[in-house]
Amino acid sequence: MDIDHIPSRKALEVYIHLNFPEIDWHERRMILKRAPSIAIPSEVHRKFSETYGGRNHLSKKMKDAADLRLAVDSNFDAVKAGLLELGVGESDIETARSNLHELHTEQGWYQ
Structure with missing residues (x-):
């Protein structure tokens, strides 16, 4: 099993940097450690994730950071095919998708 950050941890880092530039690196690191993620089979992560390995280009990080809710759905839809x-x-x-949205809302990433 792999732990998949949905959206990617890098997208969340961009989001914090753009929206909360006053947050220092230590606090940002602590926030990112608690960011929502999901355990999925390693092969699904490698084969289907939009952001696994070299697929998480700057343009993808920026797009995901611009709308975190949409990014969760897009990233989740990609791995859903593998899970099915x-x-x-x-x-x-x-249910897992709903739980991810709840966690993001509880942590204040979006409403």
Whole structure:
């Protein structure tokens, strides 16, 4: 299993830098450590994630940072295909998506 930050940790870092430039690196690091993520099979992460490895280009980070809620859905939709291929049920997948949105809302990333 891999821990997949949805959206990517780098997108959240860009979001903080653009919206809260007064936050120092130490506080930013602590915030990012608590950022919502999900455990998914490693092969799904590698094969389907929009942001795994070299796929998280600057333009993707900027796009995701501009709308975190949309980024969660986009990033989640990408791995959803792999989870469905593995036989994970649609309702379980959508519960996980809902939980991610709840965590982001609770942590103040968006409403």
